[in-house]
Amino acid sequence: MPPNMAIRFRILGSSSSGNCALLQTDDCRILIDAGFSARRIAEMLEAVGESIDSIDAVFLTHEHGDHCCGLSGLRKRAELPVFANRGTAEAVQRGLKHRPAWRLFETGARFAFRDLEIDTFLVPHDAMEPVAFVFAHGHDDLFSPRRSIAWVTDLGYAPELVRQRIREVDLLVLEANHDLRLLDQDTRRPWSVKQRISGRHGHLSNEAARDLLASVERPTWKHVCLAHLSRDCNSVESIDRTFASFREPANGFALSVVLPESGSFSFESA
Template sequence: MGMRFTVLSSGSTGNATVIELGGTTLLVDAGLSARRVEDLLRERDVSPEQLSGILVTHEHTDHVKGVGALARKYKLPIYANEKTWEAMKKYVGQIEPAQRKILETGTAADFGSLRAESFGISHDAAEPVGYTFDDGIHKLSLATDLGYMSDRVKEAIYDSDVLVLESNHDIEMLRMGRYPWNIKRRILSDIGHLSNNAAGEALSELLNGRLKRTYLAHLSRDHNMMDIARMTVRCSMEDSGVFFKDSEFELRDTYWNMPTPWDEVGSKSGE
């Protein structure tokens, strides 16, 4: 079996993703309680003891809430850049020096046959990143918490087979929503979150013969709905002149309250 993954949880209530290849099982972020992450792992038949390490994208609590407790309980190494380590100290608590691994932005680390590489993103955090995962043949990219889709991000994720991409909010739902204007302005800004429209526009540039599936991720529970996200992304792509059949390219869902099915990155359907 090749590289596979499952998005355990996605959204402002907590984010966590598992990538697996051979004897390597990596957790990207743990933005829920350690107990909840353990439960979600077991739903996908992963024992927490199997984990090889935790990769952190940035220090916001919906990405690091359970990181410290999991690392201490299972003696896991944690990988993050220096600025993120400094910023997340107060959230993850005391971590043994041997478990504290520095992975600077733009550098890669090998975990057996699986290579993980970070890339810089625009978000209001100390030094936020996304990650790509490569088994030598196929590539998976995780790109959420994007203020906007920069050329640097496009370059990093362009040749992906499968992409997990932020589609955070419907712009009109956000503008009409209950949040105070300063929070709305932050979400809409270049250091906030990617809208459904922006996700569609980005996919229009990224869609090539290699990209088979994109999971729409980090949806706002207040200002988005999966059906709206899917429809808006598709319409935005069509407005950009990109038309596709579901047999050629798929948009898939992620959830805040349950994990996605396992997806084998190199297979046509993911199953």
């Protein structure tokens, strides 16, 4: 009988400036995105009692620096598998001096890595072939219940496919990038950049993330974690106000937020 091992998940950091999470099962430790320097990722892992040398693979959503800038510093681990679709791998490779051990997947085709089952789906974002992930572990039986986690950041809006794919996960990590009013008032960003952020291939606002959560019928979420917040165009006040209705225990799931500066988050399935 296989041991009934929980999956353990930890967001090491998440904001518009960098994203990286650690997912652990019986058989593997993987990073989801590597959007900090390799040195910083190593430090963040050490802070939680893990080592970058024990990471078995990296999974990339897309080629933006806040998701993949750690790859160049990982060149010493030439054998480390880096999973990405072709569009992302080609775009990332153009910025690298070394060639990582790419493992190409086809967007939409389910595949496995050790004891993980991985689904990917396209999200609307201004990158070559940006995806969201669902990682699942276990079978649907008493001894090894199926547990799953969705990692959904960097999307301008949520198409129906996204709504379907996130409904049945245990943990949903969802982008809540900006407050529409704070983005509008921001004086540092030129109009064109604001248009890009709030556009159909930009980022989910707090309001859009709230509407997405509210529109999913009978979700099985135990926990929802809001991530990829903008440092300048979001605030704890806006998050609290916008997501107030999800704080009710009647929702059936817990809600957490990863703050840009020091935020982290951990989740362990029972």
